[in-house]
Structures are given as C-alpha cells and as structure tokens.
Amino acid sequence: MFALHARRAGYALPVTVLVIGFITAGVVAAFSRTSAEVRIVDNQNAQTAAFAIAQAGLERYIARGKTTPADTIMELTGGSARVRVTLMRPAPSAADTAIFLIRSEATTLGGASVPQGRRTVAQFAYRLRGKMQVLSAWTTLSGLLKHGVAGDISDDDYCTNDTIPAVMLPTGTFQMAGGSMEQVLTGDPPLVEAGSQTDLAAQVKIDWAGIVNPTAPSLSADYILCVPGSVGYDARWSPCTGWPPASVWTNLNAYPTIIVNGTLNSIPNNYGRGTLIATGDLNLGMGDKFEGIVLVGNRIDDSGSGEIRGAVVTGLDALLGKYVQQSSKADGTKDYLYDSCSVQKAADNHMRLVQIPSSWVDNWHTW
Secondary structure (H helix, E strand, C coil): CCCCCCCCCCCHHHHHHHHHHHHHHHHHHHHHHHHHHHHHHHHHHHHHHHHHHHHHHHHHHHHHCCCCCCCEEEEECCEEEEEEEEEEECCCCCCCCCEEEEEEEEEECCCCCCCCCEEEEEEEEEEECCCCCCCCCEEECCCEEEECCCCCEECECCCCCCECCCEEECCCCEEEECCCHHHCEECCCCEEECCCHHHHHHHCCCCHHHHCCCCCCCCCCCEEEECCCCCCCCCCCCCCCCCCCHHHHHCCCCCCEEEEECCEECCHHHEEEEEEEECCCEEECCCEEEEEEEEECCCEEECCCEEEEEEEEECHHHHHCCCCCCCEEECCCCEEEECHHHHHHHHHCCCEEEEEEEEEECCCCCC
C-alpha cells in the first residue's frame, strides 16, 4: 500500500494575506464609523450649545430694559450671541405700540477638532413705556420744613396745565418758619396731609427695595456716583462711574438714570436731568438745577437758589421700615415745579421690551 501526500505549496500565505486584508478592512470601517459618530455627536453638542447661547442672549437682551432697541453682541460662556432688533410694525397710534422682532444668532467658539455651532432664535415683542405714580409735586414720608417765603413749590403742570397737590406728607409734619403756607405752596390743593406715615407709605407705589438693591437693582443705572463714608453708602454698588460728563447734556433727549450711592452734596456743575436716585441724603446748594424724577432715601436739605422741575419723593427708606430723619428742609429761593413731561422723559429711559406670548421661534431664517 502506498500513502499519497498532497503538496500545495504557497497556499497558507495567500490565505493569511486575505484574512489580514479582511481584518484590516473591518478595523478601518470600525474606525471610520466611530469617527463619523464622534463627528455627529460633536455637531449635536455644538448645536445644543449654540441654542443655549442664542436663548441666553435673547433673554438677557429683553431683561436689559433699555429705551431704544439696538443691535449688540453679547460675549457669553462658550461663544457669543449677536442680538438684532427689527421694527416689524410701527405704532398705528399714540395709544398703541410698535412691534419688534428680536433675533439672537449664536456662534460657539469651536476649535481645531470641534466644529463651530450656529443657531438662531427669535421673539416678537412690544415696547412698554416707563411710568411713575405722581401723588404731588413733592411727596415726603418724613415731613417738610419750609424756611421763609422765597421760592415756590408748585403743582401747576408746566407740560399740560393740569394740577395736582403741591405737597403730600404725613399729617402734622409740615412746618412753616416765617410767612404762611399759601405764600409758598401753589396747588389744588396746595397741601395734602395723608394720615400717618404708614398710611402714606401704603399709597406710594415705588419699588424702593428693588431700586436700592445693589446686587440686583430693579432699575438699570446709566451712572453710579459713589460717596464712601456718607449716609446711605453701600460698598456693594458697582461700577462707580461718577456723575455724567458735561457732554451728555448736549443731547437734549438724554435723560439718564443716575444712582448716588450715599449722600450727594450739591449737583455737579449745578445741572442734571433724568432720574436721580440718592440712597442717603440730597444736599442742594446755590444754583443747583435738575429736571425729571428725584427719589431720595432719607431727606433733602436745600439751602440755595435753583430749580427742581419734575417730581420729588423723599423719605423712601420708610418703605423699608427704616428710620428717616424728620423733615426735609427747603430754604432759600429754589423752586420745586411739577412737570409731567420731564417725568415722562425720565421714565422713558426705563422702557422695556415685553415678549408677545406664543411668538417665539427657533427656526427663523438668518441673513
């Protein structure tokens, strides 16, 4: 019997090469798929981040509450949002309001291996005018002492000729040193005594607690003047920018919001307009003039000539349950004149955009 041995020289090597080829192709395919999936995940993450940045930019812009809508770029964590506002429909009448479209287009930072994400969200909104409740030309929660008959506290509206009370205060807290009340108060009626301080405080609809909250003020200040060591000073207010420069007043439509962190001793350059908020006292001297809204935490001590045109409220710290010094004091020849136009111009600086319900979209076309 003979044994047959089959010889197939070179068969193992081609098979090995073929197997290695299949394995290599499988590994390449696996890496390719993994790379594609990583890229898809990166793209999704970039889109999600862009959406979050776009929405944050939109909400921050609306919360900013400035008067005139304007385009701006906001630098946020992970990227930036360009917020643009378009007038979609002008106000058809003075009693109506214009409609705006607010678009927030976000771009993420990206990187060498991370794509940039882009996303746009949009919201329709209308602009709500600022308002102030005015009870009288000068409302004081801590009383008023008037020295002499020089000067005038008048309720005659220099804008519309309407009349309101000249002075409103707690009962029994008006004092006249020399002369008679009728010689200095002009109004219909000239004086309103509103009961106790608590009674009057209930009528004053001013969010004083929110206004003087340094960590999250309810009004957006254009300028913050800090007076360390004075009555009403709080080191948490920032940034301390000082009083508006003289160039601001060359724009007759400028009615900025000025917060005095502490006590102001005379108005710089003797002039200002807008909303003046003093967390402490307001001491006025010769020639000081201001137009608009004046809100004071403690009291006014006025001993000079000049003019305050608009509306004044003092002793507002009483709304916080704090003690306020008795009697703001008015000496000299300064006039306190009610002017609803100046009040409205100052309040207009606090206009804000209000979202129209069910008008938010995340697929607005970008151009």
